[in-house]
Amino acid sequence: xxxAALTAQPVASPHAHGGNSVTRxxxxxxxxxxxxxxxxxxxxxxxSFFLWLLTILSCLGFEALSLKMMGVTRIKRTLxxxxxxxxxxxxxxxxxxxxxxxVAVVGGFxxxxxxxxxxxxxxxxxxxxxxxxxxxxxxxFPVPLTMWVSPLPLTSLAAPDFIDGLRIFLTSLPQPDAMxxxxxxxxTKTELSRGIDLFHSLAGEHAPVLSWIGARSGSLGESAxxxxxxxxxxxxxxGIISWHTPAAVLAGxxxxxxxxxxxxxxxxxxxxxxxxxxxxxxxxxxxxxDYVTSPNTTSGQIVFGLGIGFLTWxxxxxxxxxxxxxxxxxxxxxxTPVIDRFIKPRILGRDRKGKPLDIPEGKEA
Amino acid sequence: MSESYGKLMKDGLWENNVxxxxxxxxxxxxxxTTSGTNGLGMGLATTAVLVVSNIxxxxxxxxxxxxxxxxxxxxxxxxxxxVVDMAMNAWLxxxxxVLGLFIALIVVNCAILGRAEAYAVxxxxxxxxVDGLAMGLGFTGALTFIGLIREFLGSGTLFAxxxxxxxxxFAFLEMKLPGYGGALLxxxxxxxxxxxxxxxxxxxxxxxxxxxxxxxKAELAAA
Numbered sequence: 001x002x003x004a005a006l007t008a009q010p011v012a013s014p015h016a017h018g019g020n021s022v023t024r025x026x027x028x029x030x031x032x033x034x035x036x037x038x039x040x041x042x043x044x045x046x047x048s049f050f051l052w053l054l055t056i057l058s059c060l061g062f063e064a065l066s067l068k069m070m071g072v073t074r075i076k077r078t079l080x081x082x083x084x085x086x087x088x089x090x091x092x093x094x095x096x097x098x099x100x101x102x103v104a105v106v107g108g109f110x111x112x113x114x115x116x117x118x119x120x121x122x123x124x125x126x127x128x129x130x131x132x133x134x135x136x137x138x139x140x141f142p143v144p145l146t147m148w149v150s151p152l153p154l155t156s157l158a159a160p161d162f163i164d165g166l167r168i169f170l171t172s173l174p175q176p177d178a179m180x181x182x183x184x185x186x187x188t189k190t191e192l193s194r195g196i197d198l199f200h201s202l203a204g205e206h207a208p209v210l211s212w213i214g215a216r217s218g219s220l221g222e223s224a225x226x227x228x229x230x231x232x233x234x235x236x237x238x239g240i241i242s243w244h245t246p247a248a249v250l251a252g253x254x255x256x257x258x259x260x261x262x263x264x265x266x267x268x269x270x271x272x273x274x275x276x277x278x279x280x281x282x283x284x285x286x287x288x289x290d291y292v293t294s295p296n297t298t299s300g301q302i303v304f305g306l307g308i309g310f311l312t313w314x315x316x317x318x319x320x321x322x323x324x325x326x327x328x329x330x331x332x333x334x335x336t337p338v339i340d341r342f343i344k345p346r347i348l349g350r351d352r353k354g355k356p357l358d359i360p361e362g363k364e365a
Numbered sequence: 366m367s368e369s370y371g372k373l374m375k376d377g378l379w380e381n382n383v384x385x386x387x388x389x390x391x392x393x394x395x396x397x398t399t400s401g402t403n404g405l406g407m408g409l410a411t412t413a414v415l416v417v418s419n420i421x422x423x424x425x426x427x428x429x430x431x432x433x434x435x436x437x438x439x440x441x442x443x444x445x446x447x448v449v450d451m452a453m454n455a456w457l458x459x460x461x462x463v464l465g466l467f468i469a470l471i472v473v474n475c476a477i478l479g480r481a482e483a484y485a486v487x488x489x490x491x492x493x494x495v496d497g498l499a500m501g502l503g504f505t506g507a508l509t510f511i512g513l514i515r516e517f518l519g520s521g522t523l524f525a526x527x528x529x530x531x532x533x534x535f536a537f538l539e540m541k542l543p544g545y546g547g548a549l550l551x552x553x554x555x556x557x558x559x560x561x562x563x564x565x566x567x568x569x570x571x572x573x574x575x576x577x578x579x580x581x582k583a584e585l586a587a588a
Contacts, residue, residue: 106548114559136555140548 022122026082028240029286032231033089039227040097040220043151046165048097048220051104054169055095058108059088066117083122087111090130090286093221094279094326095137098149101169103141107133127333128293131326138326148183148217183218184277186322188269221282225275232285241289244298245305249284250275252309260317274313279325283308287325293333300343307332370495377499383476384507384561385568390476394508395557397467401524404512406460408505410453410468412498414445415477419497421445422485438481439472446471459529476504514560517542519551 041049063084067075091107114136115129116122138145152160160168221228235241253274260268274280279287288294288308295304308328315324346352383389390411397407421441429437450468453461461468471477480500485493516522521542528536550556 118562136550139553140550141546142549143546 022081022083025240026086028238029086029235030082030089032234032240033093033286034231036224036227036231037089037093037220039224040093043223044097044149044220045152045160046162047160047168050101050166050169051095051097051099052089052092052220054101054104055092055108056085056088058105059084059091059112062108062112063117066113067121070117070121078122081122084112084116087116087129090221090282091133093282093286094130094134094219096145096148097220098147098168099144100171103137103144106140107137110136123292125292126336127330128287128290131287131329131333134326135330138321146186148186148219150217151223183222183322184273185269185316189316189322192267218277219279221286222278225277225281228281228285232281235285235289241285242298242301244301245289245294246284248302248305249288249309249312250280252306253280253284253313254309256310256313260313268317274316278312278316278323280312283312283325283329287329288332293336295336295339295343297340297343297345300339303339303343304332304336307335370492373492373495374499377496377501377503378506379503381500381503382507383500383504384511385565387476387479389479390474390504393467393470393474394511394561395554397464398508398512398515398557399519399552400516400522400526401509401513402460402527402530403463404508404510405505405527406453406457406530407464407467408501408508410449410464411471411474411477412501412505414442414449414471415480415501415504416494416497417445418442418477419480419485419493420490422481423488423490423493426486434486435478438478442477442481443472457530459526463526476500511557511560511564514564515551515556518548518560519556520547521545 037052041052060079064075064079067078072078088108088111091111092104095103095107111129111133115127115132116125119125217223232241232246236243236246254271257269257271257274261270269277284305288305295301308325311328311331312324315321315327319327321327347354350356377383379386381387384391384394393407393411398404418438418441422438425437446469449471453464453468480497484496488496513523516525523540524538525541527538528534531538548556551560
């Protein structure tokens with residue numbers, strides 16, 4: 001809640017302010033999301049844009065409402081620090097692009113009110129708000145949340161124009177079967193349960209290589225894995241996030257996937273399919289790296305990331321849902337205090353065990 | 366006993382509500398409030414047990430020594446619950462099938478032993494009966510309210526299958542929101558916790574507003 005403490009100018013001399021602020025960090029993360037989002041708009045057309053817009057607006061709206069109810073005086077300052085906007089943006093990236101309007105509104109309510117403000121606002125939440133909303137929506141409304149459309153680039157003839165897009169968004173018209181499609185993970189899970197192995201189910205439109213250019217059905221944040229990866233690398237480059245968490249998440253997902261695939265390629269998806277499908281990239285770079293809900297130390301972050309990756313693989317492979325990134329993130333969020341308890345940052349002037357450092361005699365000033 | 370019956374009723378229904386103030390009996394509160402009818406049925410069964418157990422405990426309070434009182438109370442309550450359990454199985458069989466195990470679990474409902482310990486063992490028969498009734502009705506009200514909200518959000522109905530509990534003449538209570546699929550999460554335990562949390566917050570806000578208003582009035586009167 002106390003964003004002022006993060007932005008206030010220090011008064012005493014040995015402290016220097018890095019010039020960073022919540023707003024600036026959030027802005028940079030949003031910049032990193034822009035390419036993938038724009039590409040997603042082009043792939044899925046106007047309905048996906050309306051969904052993105054309303055999700056963000058609903059997050060901002062519920063944030064303002066909560067702040068007002070809690071009696072915060074400087075609502076605008078907290079409202080526009082970019083955190084609610086980013087939560088909405090991330091949530092929109094994980095939703096089916098043609099989801100109806102009420103999914104956005106309910107999602108905003110769950111993310112901001114139940115996921116964030118109930119715990120006390122910015123920096124106080126135990127769980128990642130966007131993932132709380134994603135999971136709550138998936139559990140509550142399984143049908144609209146698993147209706148994926150095939151990509152219809154804006155320039156193609158079949159793509160809905162502005163008005164049609166609005167109509168799809170507001171009335172959730174039943175989509176023609178030709179447009180509805182399953183995401184890669186969902187498709188392979190269904191086919192496996194019908195006894196069709198991966199060699200057959202992955203032919204044609206679900207060839208994993210298509211995910212490099214994103215021309216396949218999925219959420220905004222799923223389609224263009226490469227653009228998400230590029231955005232994530234930009235964040236690592238400018239120092240917003242460290243490389244530990246994303247690398248650990250991807251490793252935690254890739255290692256069991258590689259073992260499984262080498263043992264039985266007919267039943268276990270390959271490493272590239274795992275890394276480029278679903279929310280793997282988005283989760284690794286944008287969700288798991290959330291400052292608030294991940295451990296403080298780098299070694300803690302590695303444990304946290306490996307846990308997310310491994311749990312994602314387990315849920316994808318053996319679980320009831322085709323995608324498990326959101327569940328894995330929430331489970332590891334719950335474990336974050338435990339990780340922080342066992343892996344503590346070193347106290348200044350003391351060693352890891354908490355004993356004072358040996359300061360040689362005579363060197364003290 | 367100096368307390369008036371009105372004060373007892375107010376305590377049970379609002380100030381010291383089993384669910385909303387004492388936060389007792391969370392197990393049935395979470396488990397059976399998936400619909401208004403279930404909440405109402407469970408609440409009424411608990412109320413019946415609570416009233417009779419309070420009366421009996423109050424009647425024997427001078428003869429039972431304090432060293433053995435807890436086992437005696439538990440045996441009493443267990444007997445009553447068994448009677449209610451069998452009665453519901455006989456006359457409200459449909460509802461019994463839904464509530465199932467939770468009827469038998471009224472035995473370990475901390476609200477009942479709690480009232481026996483906290484009130485009935487220290488007070489007369491009539492006052493204990495009123496206390497049991499007030500607490501039971503407060504519990505029933507809370508369960509029905511939570512149940513209605515969860516039912517409405519989760520499956521878009523109100524008092525579904527109320528005729529199972531209250532008889533066919535109450536079928537008019539059953540309502541259904543057409544074209545609403547329902548948010549499954551509200552029927553599941555997380556929805557119950559979320560709803561209870563919002564209701565608790567709402568109750569506290571309401572009480573604070575009432576206090577403020579009372580304080581303002583007192584100030585005005587003093588001025």
